[in-house]
Amino acid sequence: MDLHTLSISALQTRLRSGETTPSAALEALESRIASVDPKVGGYLSRNLLRARQEAAAADVSLPLGGIPIAIKDVINVQGDPCTAASKILQGYTASYNATVIQKLRAAGAIPFGRLNMDEFAMGSSTENSALQRTSNPWDLTRIPGGSSGGSAAVVAADEAFASLGSDTGGSIRQPAALCGCVGLKPTYGRVSRFGLMAFASSLDQIGPFTKTVEDSARLLNVLAGKDPMDSTSLEAPTEDYTRLLGRDLKGIKLGMPKEYFIEGIDPQVDATVRAAIRHFEALGAEIVEVSLPHTQYAVAVYYIIATAEASANLARYDGVRYGHRAEDLRNIQDLYIRSRSEGFGEEVKRRIILGTYVLSSGYYDAYYLRAQKVRTLIRQDFEAAFKKVDALICPTSPEVAFKIGDRSGDPLKMYLADIFTIATNLAGNCGISLPCGFAQMEGSRLPVGLQLLGDSLQEAKLLQIAHAYESSTPWHKERPVL
């Protein structure tokens, strides 16, 4: 049995029985990474020496004792590089631990490795990384999705038992769908953002990438909770997210938002997702059609609010205190302009400019303020829907992984990759993507993701529904050949 292919649960059983050790698991992982990551390109760096020390000292009785977890390069791990895949932070070392890292460590896990991503989490293909290309493990000529492309690719390629990513408009769910793993975006505020480099503060949320739904629940058990360091984290009591796993779907009502089954979806994706819905029916769930009438405005609202917040959040990268500083400077203005011009990539600049524009005097009311009002309408759409159903069911992405380079010249088309995921972030509720089949595309077999959306703080129920599907289908067991 190759240790690196195991889920967290399976690995944990072997660790606790003494069949294997955290050190052996780490070495198995490292050798898998050494053999396949040159092709996949998911990792930016690894601190193997520290991980080996932590593995040697690990307490396997802890909830995640001795299990390495790979981290998106936007979450601070003290002593590790943290670059957000941007040139402006090349050489930057985190000086403190994010709350999620403290929680992982307290649960015995070993934060190991930094994962590639779109620069500052802006993108849907990981092509906006200024540092490295990441490929989809199912077809190395295709993108892994984004922005947490590295997080999805390494889990799908068995180069990580699990990883952390961040989801601002779909950045966990979309790459999970495109790489064929499980990606969970918790309710806004369920997981602390302290130590997550902010892209859009009111939308960002950290979540896990795993091989199974059960692993996702186990990781959320560790990550969730109120954090005094994050004022926007929710007071809600912590709960055991595995407690409903294994229950059947009798009495569960799933809603198909009609706005999410539209023309333009790849026909294979549409067919695969509809087959999954029929499977849910067979499992005893009731399927009803629902409407989220303001869906059509979600992308526009998102690109106003997210860019507005980003324009302020990214102002701190100025070359004064840390990060890239241009040379031969004439004055402070020159320092700002040249450091930022050299340090940021095209997409980041585009969004900073857009965000600056929508907040400008004279435009604020027409853009930002109006977007906030429509955001409220979108939230109300979901509230109304969740009065009728337990969860919503739809595709995660309208398409499967596309070819590297196909979209990079067309930002607008790229923005549409997130049309089914963005509204969740605007509403603040939770969502999960899990494998539901494959599409054949130009000789490649590419994963299709099924998205389940839950009401605020209804992660346990969402995981129950996802688990019922997963345990009666084979898709999550499929692995790419590398």
Add this chain to the structure above:
Amino acid sequence: MATRYIPTIGLEVHVQLKTRSKMFCGCPVEYGAEPNSHTCPVCLGYPGALPVMNETALRMTALTGLMLNCKIAEVCKFDRKNYFYPDMPKNYQISQYDRPICEEGGVPLHDLAYPKDAQKAIQHPGKIVKLVRIHLEEDVAKSTHFETSTGIDFNRAGTPLMEIVSEPDIDSPEEAFAYLSALQQILVYGGVSDADMEKGQMRCDCNVSVRPEGTTELGTKIEIKNMNTISGVRRALAFEIERQIEVLSKGGSLAQETRRWDDGLGQTSLMRIKESAHDYRYFPEPDLLPVDTRVFMEEVRKQRPELPAEKRERFVQSYGITDYDAAVLAADRALADYFELAARGTSKPKALANWILNDLLSALSDAGETIRECRVTAAQLAALLSIIDSGTINAGQGKAVFADMLRTGKDATVIVEEKGLKQESDLGAIEALCQKSIDANPKAVEEYRGGKTASINFLKGQVMKLSQGKANPAIVGEILARLLG
């Protein structure tokens, strides 16, 4: 006849709150610490760090609002004010834009708040300068410019800062002075700030314009900065008003600009011209939730202290001291507390007030100390007064004993005992000394009997000397008069 010009002044005062920790992180607030020793990822604006509200700062701002009679918002929210400057770690400042904690209210000006030389000619006695608003924001770091570089000390970054904005309601530099000293007094009273301008705990920007008398439209507004004392504000405004009038009287015109006050040169000079309003792109701070002030207002109301004006009035009423004495005592909360504590131990509050305002204050000022550092406690001063009152020692001895008390911190009775200063009231002993003095000074006796009654004072002095100051002077006078009679 030359046109008279009327100045219009509005002040923006920034006040550092006296909280233990910064506004959004746990770093201590301490003036004069080693540069960059009180910093963390939050106040340095490191990637991923988030602000957490210091509720004490909110309460202190609400308390200030209560003391200044403002309306306190039930819900207040914070906004990001965007601009790039090296002393601004995030390149946005967390501030309040459209929903400040406090609105309206005012600062009452009292006579002693005016500069000493202007107290005789106060134009609007009892004036209350109206406020626009008070909001809370974070302070920026402190930049120090060297020859070829600039150093930034982030210890100050994130200190809670109140911005108190007045209406353009001030008519003269003297009134601006009175506004600032009255405001400072109230802030210190409430314990919300030490409000020391020289330490940058209170900073003031002035907006000033002049207009010809008889017109209503305000003149071009000019902002002046960089005043480090309240009297500096007065001087800067006086200079600037003079300058503006001179430009206008010569037919010139003024541009909207910001000028820097140079206290050494005693003049303002152009800093920058305001081309257009800076676009700060304010938007609601997504990292902080709006705060419901109602949850703590009841407690804040209980913290509201008696204000200087209220104290003045009460002192006059309950202790029968003069308005002036009450005002001087009430000007300093610690001094007023000292007076009240001492008043409990004496039946003569007026005499007590005199002692405090004359002897105590001048001794303190000679020693360069404040009332807090005074070695004589209020109870000790009261005890001194009561042994003078009972005739145990005389007033002159009292002053000497007081001087010793200030030096040593000992009780008056101990000093009286140690020095054997008990006033001699034994009539026989005093009479013997009086006789001795008469016998020894026949010339003075002759003069007295010849009608020069003042000569008795010389004899009295001799008796006091013989008694080593212990004789009761009143009794000495009586006995001498009888013996010489």
